[in-house]
Amino acid sequence: MTATAIVIPARYASTRYPAKPLALLRGAGGEAKSLIRRSWEAAMAVPGVDHVVVATDDDRIREAAEAFGARVVMTPETCANGTERCAAALAGLPDAVDIVVNLQGDAPLTPAAMVTGLIERLRGGEGAGVATPALRCAPELYRRLVADQKAGRVGGTTVVLNRAGEALYFSKRVIPYVPEDRMDEPGLPVFLHVGVYGYTRAALTAYPTLALSPLETLEGLEQLRFLDAGLPVAVVEAEAADLWELNNPADVPVIEAMLAARGIA
Template sequence: MYRRRAIIIPARYGSTRFPGKPLVALNGKAAILHTIDVARKVGDIDGVYVATDDDRISAAVEGYGCTALLTSALCRNGTERVAEAASILGLDDDDLVVNLQGDAPLTPPAFIVKIFGFLDERPEADAVTPVIRCGAENYLRIAEDIRSDRIGATTSVLDSKDRALYFSKALLPHGSSVATLGDLPVYHHVGLYGYRVRCLKAFPHLPVGPLERAERLEQLRFLENGHAMHVVEVDDDGQEFWELNNPGDVAYLERALPSGKSARPETDRY
């Protein structure tokens, strides 16, 4: 049976942590457009879409030749927005969707390929997300954000079957250090999710729990309601990975991204 495979990028202007983040210029081009570039490098997919409730973001996306789907301003997070977009697209329960965060333009396309592959190979899995094992530099960057009271990277701890036990803006597990990374790994969560559409349809109807409210991490809704979030470890192959979490991240991402404005690509044909 053929399953449609879509990449949906949720983007909203009114982020409480960083308002206007999708349209922040990185080397002369809006962050959301860099993220579209990532999605377009993934082969064997049926479409790349941006799900937004903001006309400014929609105009920038459409002007870049990508399809914008206007979703409700009542969506409480990116996963709810992606779920609504999947409904607008008329996707079936067994179709596959990757939720690519609009603030993660350094995401290697290979991570997305691995997520689709995982769902293809594991029919029992309805939701999966990747993590990177922290090296010393990444660990110290996360620790510095926490010391400086900046909302930065997310870390995760896993069970023996590579399912998420927890996600946090704290540095997990407690007691870790650069010296212990070999024996006590710290996993940097990549803001990327793969779903079967039936899982997405159920998400907005699950109760919001205290952990999701406290951490402001929507993936905790699955865990608090007893659903498995599978985790796959990915290798960044030396490519720098960081999200656009704070205004202070702009300079870092600009150093890692290609410089200069790129030409407007040919319109997507989906």
């Protein structure tokens, strides 16, 4: 027997937004729920998933999550990123779990179909032990990313793929380079990465044992550790969707407006 699990990594000590998992977000109808609860509810709405757990190192998050019925796995404070926290959470999951999805605790608007697509890709047995989604950039989005880069802002992470649909590289710079006279072409191979990950148990178990990648430390992108070690990362092209992460207090009204527009209570 095999099983799937969604792990929601959550930490209290965020540099940009301390106590972020406990921030309240009002949905349609005005009910306020914490970010961690909304992330858990999004995970619970994914069909065919056997286990959903919150992985944290903080008792305040544990108490809040258990109060609304979530299962919590305590993980070390030393976890450097969400993938390490998911790997630490494996000890609290049944041995039958062979696929784990890392659903970021600050992205409650992640569509269920996006998670399902990662699970299906890993179940397909095409060789990759890691899968992650990306959105193909329309010309206007590409121009916005380039404008952000020129202004010194990080507008998102982009990824370039090989013919097998596996990642060649992820970067906070806009890649690949597109000449000015080709920016309006439809179907350009420019993909905006979405920070959701699916792992086989073997790949996730191996992650903490891999050497820290210099590229990972420069870019601040945890998935580069897999590529640096020669482990393939499959990229699943997802349908366009309005996604917004809660990174600072200014994001709260934006996400609340999206919750209301989608009728999410």
